[in-house]
Amino acid sequence: SPTSVISGVDANGDGTVSVVSPSGTSQQTFPGERVFINAASTAVPVTSFYGGQDFDGDQYSNLDELLSGSSAIDALEDPSTLIPDYVAPMGTLSSAVIPDDDASGFDEVLLQWSWESPVADNPDTFEITRITDGVAGDPVSVPGTARDYIDVDPPVGTHVYVGVASRQGGTSSIEESVLVIGAGEVEQEVPIDVPYEFTEIYDITSNPTAPEDGARFYCTDSANGQIYALDANFAPVAIIPSPFPAGVPCTGIAYVRTGDNNNGSLVIGNGQSGVQMHLIEMTLSGEFIRDYFLFVPVPFGSKSMLPGAVEGSAAGMGYDEDSGKLYVSDQGTCVIYGMAHGGSGEIDPNASFSHPSEGSSQKGCTTKQCQQSNGLVGCTSTILLTSQTEDGTLEIIEVSVANGVATQIGEGISIAGIEDPGGIVIEGGSITVTGNSDGTVYEVQATSSFTRADTNEDFVIDIGDVITSLDYLFAGGAGPECLARLDVNDDNLLDIGDPIYLLNALFVSGSPNPPEPFGSFADLVTGPDPTPSAETPCP
Incomplete structure (x- = not known):
């Protein structure tokens, strides 16, 4: 064979795979794992990681x-020896949202792929099927x-694009690409450029008051x-060592503006399992401030939490900031613990709760500050969590959390377009x-794209939008799915003030236009809601 694949263990006890070929040597580490390679197993973990290579030189x-x-390390066996009409699948299938080209108000999706086979330059055809929110369209x-x-003007939703290649009566295995349009749509993706071959960016937090060239975000690399x-x-400006000993993963992270005498501090979670849940607070330069060892003072919750130390892995x-509460999730138990910043690690049962969706991912947990601007009393912060549907x-x-019970507000935001999502921050x-x-x-959209004040969704702002708004408010008329369209004055309320605001904008000279996303009456624009609210959701 032109390539040798060797499994081993490094100095830290982690499994390694080395690939040695005439062109050089490369190595991959699998933390906490062992890798066994033999002819019968076809080195499945290795061929998965080095999928684009050809270990046995048979052109597949x-x-x-x-x-x-077929075996990836046997040059005498290839897919065609096992499957007579074998057709190679697409090598890759990527999907990306591109700007609207036909002024329809809907974006479009560009699909791109590759295809290689030692027996032909091209297949006869490719077949693309779009599955939107679980419903398959025509191929x-x-x-x-x-x-x-x-794909021209696909609707808002979660799309799974399925591609196959066909040749001489045979059909390849499928290749998939997932993309979200609307709330959850990926606006940009930025690789973190740090001097490590493999990283695991676990959680993220932000300092919204950071100077323009300062540290705006902080994220943990548990690997x-x-x-x-x-x-x-998202360009690195500093690397801060974990406060935990070598080999102990640092996972969760939260920025506290008032910490370290109002200089700002970071609270870091210990990802080690089988021990008391442990957090360390430190300065922004990495100096120790205090420990938090979590414990339960009194029994509480559906998990029957008994008094004593909390055993678990911080996620x-x-x-x-409004309540001074730190929240830390336990990936193993689906419980989110609330406790006082600066305290002893004592859990507050009223601020702690079981995840509304059992079995959900707990890598993402953050708070959403009250954003209402109408001066209402009683506005409280809510919590954002990663979750999964049935x-x-x-x-x-x-x-929202009250007396140890979490109640979901509105619909979730799909992040199906992100593989293995971790921490979350909302801005x-x-x-x-x-x-x-x-x-x-x-960076993903918190809401779908829409045009404010276009209540009847005809991409024209006129008296018809005022009538639609009045009909919704007072005659039981159907409103748009995106209620933010009706929130003309952007106060996160739906009331008579919205049609009055629009009437003034339309007919009273000098009156302001509706807030963004709007543009102008002559040149309307679409975009996500910069002030999203549960009162005016735009899924």
């Missing part, structure tokens, strides 16, 4: 061999010479035991999400 990639069941046939396709300070563009964290779709949900109309296993930070 390792991924082709793995999908067909689209694309010539075999094509390597891209534009390397580091904390990265990032600027507003996503958040801090609520069909397994990953999403972000907003909950205005965007949510920042870390991608655990790919070392990337994603």
